[in-house]
Amino acid sequence: xxxxxxxxxxxxxxxxxxxxxxxxxxxxxxxxxxxxxxxxxxxxxxxxxxxxxxxxxxxxxxxxxxxxxxxxxxxxxxxxxxxxxxxxxxxxxxxxxxxxxxxxxxxxxxxxxxxxxxxxxxxxxxxxxxxxxxxxxxxxxxxxxxxxxxxxxxxxxxxxxxxxxxxxxxxxxxxxxxxxxxxxxxxxxxxxxxxxxxxxxxxxxxxxxxxxxxxxxxxxxxxxxxxxxxxxxxxxxxxxxxxxxxxx
Numbered sequence: 018x019x020x021x022x023x024x025x026x027x028x029x030x031x032x033x034x035x036x037x038x039x040x041x042x043x044x045x046x047x048x049x050x051x052x053x054x055x056x057x058x059x060x061x062x063x064x065x066x067x068x069x070x071x072x073x074x075x076x077x078x079x080x081x082x083x084x085x086x087x088x089x090x091x092x093x094x095x096x097x098x099x100x101x102x103x104x105x106x107x108x109x110x111x112x113x114x115x116x117x118x119x120x121x122x123x124x125x126x127x128x129x130x131x132x133x134x135x136x137x138x139x140x141x142x143x144x145x146x147x148x149x150x151x152x153x154x155x156x157x158x159x160x161x162x163x164x165x166x167x168x169x170x171x172x173x174x175x176x177x178x179x180x181x182x183x184x185x186x187x188x189x190x191x192x193x194x195x196x197x198x199x200x201x202x203x204x205x206x207x208x209x210x211x212x213x214x215x216x217x218x219x220x221x222x223x224x225x226x227x228x229x230x231x232x233x234x235x236x237x238x239x240x241x242x243x244x245x246x247x248x249x250x251x252x253x254x255x256x257x258x259x260x261x262x263x264x265x
Contacts, residue, residue, distance in 0.1 A: 055229045117168040139171050
C-alpha cells in the first residue's frame with residue numbers, strides 16, 4: 018500500500034475569472050523527488066501556492082497525511098522563485114537561515130542552542146557557513162539560492178516545495194542542490210520542484226508530473242516522459258512554432 022503524503026482531489030484555481038488549473042487529481046508518495054513540468058502559464062507555481070494556502074482555490078481538496086492541509090503546513094518548507102525575494106532586505110545569511118526555526122517557537126521565546134546547531138548544520142550542508150555575516154543582496158545567484166534552501170532545511174519538514182531552484186545558478190550549486198535533495202529523499206522526505214529542463218529530469222527526479230492547466234500524466238520519470246506525453250503537454254507551443262516556421 019502506498020504512503021501518500023499529499024492527496025489532491027479535483028483541484029481547480031482561477032485568477033481574475035481565468036481558469037488556471039482544472040480538475041487536478043494527484044497522489045504524492047512519501048520519499049520521492051517530483052519534477053512539476055509544463056510550459057509557461059501551465060499553472061505550476063499556482064499549484065505550489067495552492068498547496069501553501071497562498072491563493073484561494075475554486076474547488077477541490079488538498080490533504081496532507083490524511084488531514085486537511087491547513088493543519089499540516091508547519092510540516093512544509095517553501096523555497097520561492099528568486100524574483101519573489103526582496104534581496105535588499107537588511108538581513109544577513111544567518112538571519113535568513115534562522116527564520117526556518119521561527120514556526121517552532123512560541124511568541125517571545127528565544128532561539129536556543131538546538132536552533133543554532135540546526136542552522137549551523139544547514140549552512141554547512143549548503144557550503145555557506147563562511148557567508149553567514151554577508152547581506153543577502155551581496156551574494157551571487159547560486160549563493161542566494163543556497164541560503165533559502167538552508168532556511169528550508171532548518172524547518173526539518175516532511176515536504177519540500179521548491180519553485181525553480183535550478184534557474185540562474187552555477188553548475189556546482191546545481192549539483193550540490195541535486196545531491197542534497199537526493200539525500201533528503203533517502204531520509205523519506207518528499208520533494209516537489211517546479212522544473213523546466215526536461216533533459217535533466219531523469220537525472221534529478223524519480224517521479225514527474227506533467228501539467229498544462231490540467232493534468233497530462235504523472236508517475237515514474239522514465240515511463241512518464243514519453244514523446245506522446247511531452248507533445249501533449251507542450252502542444253500549444255509546438256503548434257505556434259510550427260506556424261512561424263521555427264520547429265520541424
